[in-house]
Amino acid sequence: MKKLNEETKIRLLYTIVIILIGILILRLFYLQVLNGAYYFEQSENNSIRIETLQPVRGKILDRNGVVLAENLPSYDLEIVPEDVKDEKKEFAFLSSVIGIPEEKIEDTIKQAKLPSYAHIKIKRNLTKKEVIRIKEHLIDLPGVYVSLTSYRYYPFKSIASEILGFVGPVTKEDIEKDSFYQPSSIIGKQGIEAEYEKLLRGKNGKTEVQVDASGRVRKVLYSLPAEPGDNIYLTIDIRLQKELEKLVGNRKGVAILLNPNNGEILAMVSHPAFDPNLFVKGISQKELNKLYSENAFINRAIQGQYPSGSTFKPITLLAALNKGTVTSKTVIYCRNSIVIGGRRFRDWIYPSSFGYQNPVQALANSSDVFFYTIGLKTGVEEIVKYAKLFGLGERTGIDLPAENAGLIPTPQWKKENVGEDWYPGDTANLSIGQGYLLVTPLQIAIMYEGIAEDGVEYKPHLLLKAVSPEGKVVKEFKKQIRLEIKLNKENIETVKDGLEEAVDKMYGGIIKAYGGSACAKTGTAEVGKDKVDHWLVAFAPRKNPKVVGLLFFEHSDFPSSHSLAPLMSDAFKKFFSIGGE
Amino acid sequence: MKKIPLTLLIALLALSFISLFTLYATKVNFSLLKRQTLYIIIGFFIVYAMLLFDFRSLKYFVWLFYFTGIAALIAVLVIGRGAYGAQRWISLKVFSLQPSEFEKVILILFISYIFSSDYSEIKKFIFSLIGIILPALLIFKEPDLGTTIIIFTIYLFLLLFSLDLKYFFSIVAASLASIPVAIKLLKPYQISRVLTFLNPLRDPLGSGYNVIQSLIAVGAGRVTGKWFSSTQTTLHFVPVQYADFIFSAIGEMEGFVGSLLLLFLYFILLFFIIKVYRSLKNPFGKYIVLGVFVMFVTQIFINIGMCIGIMPVTGIPLPFVSYGGSSMLTNFIAIGLVLNVYIYREEINIAL
Numbered sequence: 001m002k003k004l005n006e007e008t009k010i011r012l013l014y015t016i017v018i019i020l021i022g023i024l025i026l027r028l029f030y031l032q033v034l035n036g037a038y039y040f041e042q043s044e045n046n047s048i049r050i051e052t053l054q055p056v057r058g059k060i061l062d063r064n065g066v067v068l069a070e071n072l073p074s075y076d077l078e079i080v081p082e083d084v085k086d087e088k089k090e091f092a093f094l095s096s097v098i099g100i101p102e103e104k105i106e107d108t109i110k111q112a113k114l115p116s117y118a119h120i121k122i123k124r125n126l127t128k129k130e131v132i133r134i135k136e137h138l139i140d141l142p143g144v145y146v147s148l149t150s151y152r153y154y155p156f157k158s159i160a161s162e163i164l165g166f167v168g169p170v171t172k173e174d175i176e177k178d179s180f181y182q183p184s185s186i187i188g189k190q191g192i193e194a195e196y197e198k199l200l201r202g203k204n205g206k207t208e209v210q211v212d213a214s215g216r217v218r219k220v221l222y223s224l225p226a227e228p229g230d231n232i233y234l235t236i237d238i239r240l241q242k243e244l245e246k247l248v249g250n251r252k253g254v255a256i257l258l259n260p261n262n263g264e265i266l267a268m269v270s271h272p273a274f275d276p277n278l279f280v281k282g283i284s285q286k287e288l289n290k291l292y293s294e295n296a297f298i299n300r301a302i303q304g305q306y307p308s309g310s311t312f313k314p315i316t317l318l319a320a321l322n323k324g325t326v327t328s329k330t331v332i333y334c335r336n337s338i339v340i341g342g343r344r345f346r347d348w349i350y351p352s353s354f355g356y357q358n359p360v361q362a363l364a365n366s367s368d369v370f371f372y373t374i375g376l377k378t379g380v381e382e383i384v385k386y387a388k389l390f391g392l393g394e395r396t397g398i399d400l401p402a403e404n405a406g407l408i409p410t411p412q413w414k415k416e417n418v419g420e421d422w423y424p425g426d427t428a429n430l431s432i433g434q435g436y437l438l439v440t441p442l443q444i445a446i447m448y449e450g451i452a453e454d455g456v457e458y459k460p461h462l463l464l465k466a467v468s469p470e471g472k473v474v475k476e477f478k479k480q481i482r483l484e485i486k487l488n489k490e491n492i493e494t495v496k497d498g499l500e501e502a503v504d505k506m507y508g509g510i511i512k513a514y515g516g517s518a519c520a521k522t523g524t525a526e527v528g529k530d531k532v533d534h535w536l537v538a539f540a541p542r543k544n545p546k547v548v549g550l551l552f553f554e555h556s557d558f559p560s561s562h563s564l565a566p567l568m569s570d571a572f573k574k575f576f577s578i579g580g581e
Numbered sequence: 582m583k584k585i586p587l588t589l590l591i592a593l594l595a596l597s598f599i600s601l602f603t604l605y606a607t608k609v610n611f612s613l614l615k616r617q618t619l620y621i622i623i624g625f626f627i628v629y630a631m632l633l634f635d636f637r638s639l640k641y642f643v644w645l646f647y648f649t650g651i652a653a654l655i656a657v658l659v660i661g662r663g664a665y666g667a668q669r670w671i672s673l674k675v676f677s678l679q680p681s682e683f684e685k686v687i688l689i690l691f692i693s694y695i696f697s698s699d700y701s702e703i704k705k706f707i708f709s710l711i712g713i714i715l716p717a718l719l720i721f722k723e724p725d726l727g728t729t730i731i732i733f734t735i736y737l738f739l740l741l742f743s744l745d746l747k748y749f750f751s752i753v754a755a756s757l758a759s760i761p762v763a764i765k766l767l768k769p770y771q772i773s774r775v776l777t778f779l780n781p782l783r784d785p786l787g788s789g790y791n792v793i794q795s796l797i798a799v800g801a802g803r804v805t806g807k808w809f810s811s812t813q814t815t816l817h818f819v820p821v822q823y824a825d826f827i828f829s830a831i832g833e834m835e836g837f838v839g840s841l842l843l844l845f846l847y848f849i850l851l852f853f854i855i856k857v858y859r860s861l862k863n864p865f866g867k868y869i870v871l872g873v874f875v876m877f878v879t880q881i882f883i884n885i886g887m888c889i890g891i892m893p894v895t896g897i898p899l900p901f902v903s904y905g906g907s908s909m910l911t912n913f914i915a916i917g918l919v920l921n922v923y924i925y926r927e928e929i930n931i932a933l
């Protein structure tokens with residue numbers, strides 16, 4: 001073979017330079033000029049992260065501005081693993097302060113599956129003592145931080161808890177349904193917290209940050225602060241709420257006070273209840289099971305459905321008066337029992353009897369035989385019509401989630417659901433609020449509001465107003481007429497006569513002890529063998545009524561429904577003493 | 582004292598400036614910037630010092646250099662310091678020495694010396710082959726595949742340009758035949774780099790990560806660069822962007838225009854070396870210049886090619902730009918040799 005000549009060598013060297021640099025230039029042209037925009041976008045996506053700033057939740061207050069739900073500062077213990085110098089020493093110290101074993105601290109860090117520069121929460125809501133002890137030693141605890149966050153606090157604990165509800169962590173579905181929520185968000189789970197979630201939660205802020213390859217924030221590019229939620233003022237007066245709470249005691253029951261002029265709920269108790277703070281701090285399974293066994297999560301006032309007992313009787317009477325079956329002067333001789341369809345229906349006073357009774361007397365005495373008689377004469381259709389006119393069998397529309405509608409049985413309903421024909425006995429039972437009839441305590445309260453207001457029912461509500469953090473009223477409840485019933489003036493007065501006379505038969509008219517007139521009706525509903533529910537519903541005064549009150553006890557241990565009258569008296573006294581509007 | 586040609590001086594100063602500016606703008610540790618500045622100053626002093634003697638006197642030191650080089654490479658394997666999965670450095674008190682960088686220049690001198698000697702062609706071939714196999718194996722063992730490839734390429738070119746073509750072709754043939762054996766000798770990470778080179782998306786979070794991030798960086802520079810709003814390199818999405826991946830920082834910050842400027846500077850450098858080569862008659866000098874040319878051309882192409890995804894990822898620094906003392910000094914020594922040959926060329930040519 002031979003060697004390359006000098007000319008070829010030189011040409012080869014120049015060619016190499018030109019070809020190789022040419023290749024690089026072509027490739028750079030392709031990357032930077034032709035596809036530059038694509039790679040530019042990729043680099044932006046690499047380094048920019050958008051973070052959501054969570055707003056402060058609005059407070060819930062009573063009508064006078066007493067705070068019922070607020071956000072308290074919470075000192076949380078956080079660890080940034082990569083900043084920790086001496087794991088053994090630091091964790092041992094922390095463990096001695098907060099009482100969490102060292103292994104558990106390590107576990108929490110491992111299970112968080114967060115990058116090593118992230119703040120990992122070890123314990124929420126440190127006590128003051130813990131905060132002070134940790135802060136004193138912070139110099140010796142690199143990587144340990146005490147951060148300030150907030151948690152929801154309900155200062156009145158279980159009082160009004162069924163109204164307020166509570167907040168809890170969001171679920172996966174919540175996040176999927178609404179882009180507002182982050183995995184760390186809280187959401188209203190029940191009650192007002194759930195009903196007015198959108199007002200309370202505020203508006204998310206946003207921050208755009210630049211991060212480096214390890215995810216650390218280097219620069220804040222843009223930041224829009226979160227807007228706190230609106231404060232919600234309720235129609236509730238916490239003083240009345242506490243009074244009713246006291247009256248109900250630890251029995252299973254409901255107590256309601258409402259303003260018949262506009263439907264504002266002034267107090268509404270359902271017992272047993274729960275302390276919503278338990279859910280914020282984390283509830284034990286044992287406590288939770290106990291609450292479940294008590295049905296503590298059911299707001300009996302709007303979700304419990306019970307036979308109304310004798311509180312239904314004004315409807316039967318109005319139906320009969322309207323149809324002309326009876327007039328206010330009609331007198332019926334009432335024996336101690338009556339046979340209907342081969343079955344004997346007893347009066348509650350059996351073996352005694354009421355004898356001659358006009359409608360007013362019969363309502364005051366709550367004579368069952370009287371109402372069986374007029375009910376059968378009037379017929380089921382007319383009674384059902386009046387029950388519906390008063391809004392039974394239909395949700396009241398109160399601003400709380402998951403209200404129940406109750407049930408007005410009709411012949412058709414019975415055929416479809418029980419599979420039997422409607423018998424006269426069913427009509428008799430309905431006439432005195434027994435049988436298949438189901439109502440919620442709030443429905444009965446609203447029905448008596450309708451009587452007190454001569455046929456006008458206002459939609460019951462709890463929201464008084466929502467006020468923005470700047471103090472602007474963003475939502476205000478204007479009273480809404482739920483329904484209006486055209487009633488003969490004389491008929492409604494007959495009913496009121498009966499209800500007013502009834503007051504005198506209870507503990508010598510104790511309900512009038514507040515210093516004015518009152519109308520009331522008791523009810524005793526049989527709900528099982530030897531088990532009764534007791535009702536007492538009242539309004540006062542008779543003319544220009546200011547308040548409607550309702551007491552209801554499930555599986556009551558009172559000797560009779562009349563025994564509720566002193567409680568109602570106390571409730572009214574309290575109401576009028578604080579200058580009920 | 583003869584003068585350094587102005588264009589070359591400007592090109593070297595411009596490359597140094599690009600290096601320092603890029604290190605500054607990527608916000609690396611400030612001490613790296615100070616060190617690199619020091620290396621560049623020392624580098625220029627070395628170039629100056631190397632002009633004080635005629636390169637032909639180096640012939641007397643070739644064996645000393647050769648054995649010192651071998652000793653240093655052995656020292657690396659025995660007491661060396663590791664980084665990025667390879668053991669390439671000897672820790673001195675203030676400076677980590679990377680002998681494989683200097684070994685490239687030592688071997689250029691060694692081969693040039695052998696090829697310009699009075700031995701017969703077959704002897705030149707055998708001696709040179711034996712002479713480079715030991716250091717090449719030591720460097721491959723570190724492992725430093727990139728430098729091994731560069732040494733091999735230098736050797737091939739010197740062979741092609743000095744001896745009968747049959748030797749060149751026999752080496753090429755032997756290399757092709759030994760590829761299957763070579764694959765067995767490669768470390769798993771080297772095989773993965775080759776596979777990733779063929780398809781970077783094969784392992785986007787592993788060995789393909791560097792390439793993908795580097796591609797994004799270079800592409801994101803678009804025509805005019807992102808300058809101080811660069812994110813890929815300043816936020817460390819491209820790993821070790823101050824050393825082997827420094828071109829990705831230049832591509833992102835200075836865009837297509839800046840990249841072209843850099844390539845133009847290299848173009849000046851390489852054309853100057855070819856010019857020196859052309860003007861020479863002394864074989865020892867010619868081979869040295871050729872060796873330096875091949876060293877620079879392969880390093881520039883492989884390094885930039887790696888950053889823009891047309892060459893596999895190997896730890897080869899970008900001449901005069903990548904951070905690193907050993908590599909910077911080696912570059913200055915190499916260009917010093919070329920300048921020495923350039924300055925003394927007329928004397929030598931006459932002497933012949």
